[in-house]
Amino acid sequence: xxxxxxxxxxxxxxxxxxxxFSRGSDVVHAVEDINLEIQEGETLGIVGESGCGKxxxxxxxxxxxxxxxxxxxxxxHDLAKEPKKALRALRKRFQMIFQDPYAALNPRRQxxxxxxxxxxxxxxxxxxxxxxxxxxxxxxxxxxxAYEKYPHEFSGGQRQRVVIAxxxxxxxxxxxxxxxxxxxxxxxxxxxxxxFKDLQKEFGLTYVFIAHDLGVVRHVSDRIAVMYLGKIVxxxxxxxxxxxxxxxxxxxxxxxxxxxxxEDKRERIILKGDIPNPINxxxxxxxxxxxxxxxxxxxTTSPELLTIxxxxxxxxxxx
Amino acid sequence: MxxxxxxxxxxSESPGKIALRTxxxxxxxxxxxxxxxxxxxxxxxxxxxxxxxxxTNPFNSSLDATIHVGGKTVPVLxxxxxxxxxxxxxxxxxxxxxSYFLGADGQGRDVMARLLYGxxxxxxxxxxxxxxxxxxxxxxxxxxxxxxxxxxxxxxRLLDVIWAFPVYLLAISLSxxxxxxxxxxxxxxxxxxxxxxxxxxxxxxxxxxxxxxIRAQVLSLREREFVRAAVGIGAKDSTIIFREILPNxxxxxxxxxxxxxxxxxxxxxxxxxxxxxxxPPSASWGTIINDGLALLYTRPWVGIAPGLLIVLTAASLNLxxxxxxxxxxxxxxSRGDA
Numbered sequence: 229x230x231x232x233x234x235x236x237x238x239x240x241x242x243x244x245x246x247x248x249f250s251r252g253s254d255v256v257h258a259v260e261d262i263n264l265e266i267q268e269g270e271t272l273g274i275v276g277e278s279g280c281g282k283x284x285x286x287x288x289x290x291x292x293x294x295x296x297x298x299x300x301x302x303x304x305h306d307l308a309k310e311p312k313k314a315l316r317a318l319r320k321r322f323q324m325i326f327q328d329p330y331a332a333l334n335p336r337r338q339x340x341x342x343x344x345x346x347x348x349x350x351x352x353x354x355x356x357x358x359x360x361x362x363x364x365x366x367x368x369x370x371x372x373x374a375y376e377k378y379p380h381e382f383s384g385g386q387r388q389r390v391v392i393a394x395x396x397x398x399x400x401x402x403x404x405x406x407x408x409x410x411x412x413x414x415x416x417x418x419x420x421x422x423x424f425k426d427l428q429k430e431f432g433l434t435y436v437f438i439a440h441d442l443g444v445v446r447h448v449s450d451r452i453a454v455m456y457l458g459k460i461v462x463x464x465x466x467x468x469x470x471x472x473x474x475x476x477x478x479x480x481x482x483x484x485x486x487x488x489x490x491e492d493k494r495e496r497i498i499l500k501g502d503i504p505n506p507i508n509x510x511x512x513x514x515x516x517x518x519x520x521x522x523x524x525x526x527x528t529t530s531p532e533l534l535t536i537x538x539x540x541x542x543x544x545x546x547x
Numbered sequence: 548m549x550x551x552x553x554x555x556x557x558x559s560e561s562p563g564k565i566a567l568r569t570x571x572x573x574x575x576x577x578x579x580x581x582x583x584x585x586x587x588x589x590x591x592x593x594x595x596x597x598x599x600x601x602x603t604n605p606f607n608s609s610l611d612a613t614i615h616v617g618g619k620t621v622p623v624l625x626x627x628x629x630x631x632x633x634x635x636x637x638x639x640x641x642x643x644x645x646s647y648f649l650g651a652d653g654q655g656r657d658v659m660a661r662l663l664y665g666x667x668x669x670x671x672x673x674x675x676x677x678x679x680x681x682x683x684x685x686x687x688x689x690x691x692x693x694x695x696x697x698x699x700x701x702x703x704r705l706l707d708v709i710w711a712f713p714v715y716l717l718a719i720s721l722s723x724x725x726x727x728x729x730x731x732x733x734x735x736x737x738x739x740x741x742x743x744x745x746x747x748x749x750x751x752x753x754x755x756x757x758x759x760x761i762r763a764q765v766l767s768l769r770e771r772e773f774v775r776a777a778v779g780i781g782a783k784d785s786t787i788i789f790r791e792i793l794p795n796x797x798x799x800x801x802x803x804x805x806x807x808x809x810x811x812x813x814x815x816x817x818x819x820x821x822x823x824x825x826x827p828p829s830a831s832w833g834t835i836i837n838d839g840l841a842l843l844y845t846r847p848w849v850g851i852a853p854g855l856l857i858v859l860t861a862a863s864l865n866l867x868x869x870x871x872x873x874x875x876x877x878x879x880x881s882r883g884d885a
Binding site for chain 2: 292315318326332337338378380394
């Protein structure tokens with residue numbers, strides 16, 4: 229097994245609701261007690277439905293969000309406690325790719341300037357910046373002329389290529405991609421996903437790939453973490469998870485994914501109800517009100533994330 | 548408009564250039580800039596007019612002078628013959644640029660010369676107050692919106708204090724107090740007759756009207772993904788403000804500039820009309836209207852002429868502001884072509 233590039237211990241993020249005059253009110257537990265290790269060169273997929281905290285987790289990893297508790301260990305630094313100035317210098321080692329390519333580019337600046345900005349911030353000379361930016365634009369599949377154009381002249385897929393080029397400008401080790409293709413047309417998604425794979429080989433990148441589209445995640449990921457209500461409920465190799473999900477939530481999630489061909493005999497598991505309110509989470513296992521296999525113990529005791537064979541599952545009755 | 552034409556037009560142009568091109572073609576901007584240019588030009592040429600054409604100056608009151616009109620000799624100020632025989636009726640418009648083109652005011656001063664000099668003062672005060680207002684609003688709005696938290700709370704409450712008073716009430720109260728005593732800030736002393744006082748007062752009362760929308764825009768911009776991306780690459784706060792946020796604020800500031808200048812100019816005229824703006828013997832369009840008030844029935848042009856100039860200037864500034872707004876707003880951009 230290769231080197232661990234990032235390890236997360238007991239990471240949690242709470243949001244306090246209410247303004248300055250209503251102190252001590254409701255607390256949203258967006259992310260709770262996450263433990264995770266990311267290996268050098270792998271792609272870790274994170275899936276889950278809307279509001280499960282996967283984006284918050286991703287933003288905490290790149291410290292766009294300050295964790296409430298826990299550690300994020302990266303290259304000998306705890307990013308959660310790193311002072312602001314030191315953190316700025318460290319930021320070139322990890323980058324984020326955003327969901328909405330229409331919002332992620334400043335509409336008033338040229339593509340060249342946008343891609344060069346990270347280099348400028350970290351003090352690379354002008355000639356060198358231009359050379360790197362032009363080279364990167366070529367590598368992400370945009371032509372030379374893009375350098376002097378403005379974001380409004382590009383389509384969503386092309387813009388996402390610019391966002392990728394900007395993220396790679398500083399030659400990072402770790403890239404967190406937060407639903408990078410969900411705003412794109414299906415025909416463009418495949419192209420961008422292949423670009424992700426090609427760049428990973430070329431630059432030796434490690435990806436944390438957040439998505440809600442299970443097909444997309446399987447295509448790119450080596451391992452997949454399934455999140456539910458701020459917690460990881462299952463973590464397994466991509467193929468293992470897809471062939472044989474152990475947690476009832478993973479099973480339901482995967483059964484909802486349409487498959488090609490008539491040979492698929494798998495029965496669709498339809499979950500009852502909505503995702504519970506993260507302010508008043510259910511006692512015991514968070515999934516118990518919707519779980520088809522629920523027992524008494526599920527309503528009282530929260531299951532630990534335990535290692536079973538090659539996978540980790542948080543369930544009292546895993547398959 | 549064909550699709551081809553359109554796609555060629557937007558090829559590799561910055562949003563600013565596109566707006567500028569739209570603005571150049573806009574009839575409203577051409578008309579309003581022509582009118583404004585004319586008014587500014589004649590105001591700037593005021594000394595030349597009074598010195599070389601009218602051979603007078605705006606402070607020169609001719610109580611017992613006479614001039615020749617159409618071969619006859621008439622006094623500039625004619626004693627009233629009706630009623631109690633009190634007061635004087637100044638000479639009406641001669642429509643002759645070399646003497647009393649628009650007639651004289653109650654003290655026998657050349658109204659045309661005063662109008663041009665008054666225009667200089669009104670435009671100077673309106674523009675300076677507008678610029679002061681915009682600069683401070685930008686500073687307050689950006690800091691409050693970007694810093695959020697307690698900095699925002701304090702700045703916003705300060706704006707609320709100004710906002711709580713009706714504009715004219717606040718401007719009048721401040722003027723009444725400051726114009727009698729002057730204002731001393733540290734080493735700087737602004738005397739009661741100084742133009743700096745009306746400029747400051749007018750600039751300050753409009754700050755909340757500009758600072759608040761700017762703050763709101765900064766608040767929303769700082770949550771946008773491109774700003775997060777700038778944080779993510781390790782940019783400093785100053786870099787983020789100057790390179791990511793400010794370029795996106797500038798368009799709305801550009802729209803505010805002509806409108807705020809028009810408002811400041813109107814406020815100046817109103818204060819001067821009430822004798823708490825520009826102090827005599829200096830003229831402004833507001834003071835001339837005040838001079839004309841007593842002569843409204845006999846010599847209406849003394850009041851009408853500055854009134855017309857105020858209306859023209861304010862309307863042109865607003866028209867230009869509309870044109871700028873439409874040019875900068877991509878949603879209404881196609882309206883002129885359709």
